[in-house]
Amino acid sequence: MENNSEIFNQIVEKRKSYRVFDSKNKIPDEVVKRSLERAILSPNSSNMQLWEFYIVKKEEDIKTLGSICMNQSGAKTASQMVVFVCRPDKWKHRQQAMVKNLDNTFKSKDAPGAKGAYQYYEQLIPMMYNTSFAFAKDALKKVFVAYKGLKKPFVRDVMSKNITIVANKSVALAAQTFMLSISAEGYDSLPMEGFDSKRLKQFLNLPKKASICMVVSVGEGKPEGLYGPRFRLPYNDVVFEV
Template sequence: MDTLTAIRERRSVKRYDPDFVMPQEDIDKLLELAVLSPTSFNIQNWRIVAVTDAEQKQKIRAASWNQAQVSEASLTLLLCADLNAWDNEPERYWREAPEQVRDMLVPMIRQFYSPNKTLQHDEAIRSVGIMGQTIMLAAKAMGYDSCPMIGFDPVKVGEIIKLPKDHVIGMMIPVGKALEPARPRSGQLSLDEVVVRNSF
């Protein structure tokens, strides 16, 4: 499936075949594609909790307004981020770059993020958002469906997945084999309303 088709055909699917088990090689492939998503200064601040264990999925479902897709989808991903990735040995993010580039960029990472907690949090959510779309499009191209979700209690889900204190959960994405298609699109805004030409 080409990229444009994947973009057009990706929908938020709510019902999945609970008996389908996603092969490990597909899970690996999806995660390998996910981490090709771009991040600011290449800080790769996302951390992905890949949940396949039925009991763990049930617990997360209970903390997600009992939404069926959380446990029925074969794979439920919690896209988290390390809020301190910018400060966690940032040399590694540029270790294969030419020395001159590394020497210039690595100090800039701390200068850019260290004074600004809001920016650190925004960067976490930005990175997770971009990765989320990578995952959903890759899943579609691989013959799966998905559903981005924020309908869960982040404190409870954080406890279930043992989220470290300096991490946040940005989004949940169940991925699996659809049992039912998504409902027709519910009300797309026109380009005229959404696109602003040159300035507001």
């Protein structure tokens, strides 16, 4: 097997949060596109792909988004920005796509392995993501989960409040793949959660149930955009062998 660990290490080490970008050197559109294509390959919960990615690159839009991102220099000087959005409200569309994918994978619903897969996407997924009558459903789920978990392990975080967390985990992984790809392409990035989510949703014309995971600025980082050497806690403070 080919060992690419040295290359991967370089990419990981090179990725740092830059707070100032060179406004003269624009990032090529293809770099952003390739990096988003890679981001889309990220692992995600149940392969539901409850994500959307909004590229912002017009000068006036960067200005507006810069102000929504609290006028942070890493936002205002960005060459382009990508908004990583969670769309749990699109669960029905994604579920239908997954069922269609099962139809293409299995010859029939009785084929080996098909039954469980169809059951998962046709029954369990709607139970998790359909938030109509959430209050009543959550009350029932609580009793059900407590009962099922009495004697053996059972997945407990299936309440309506967990849906946004589930979606955010997957979208954050996509953001990380994106940033590592930007680093591999020779450019720099800055992830941000310092923004006015209400104004940002209005700017992107997003519905109430969408939520913003992160805004990522990209471009050519300037040396003064690095605020000091990288600091991390010692390995043994955060890694434990069980």
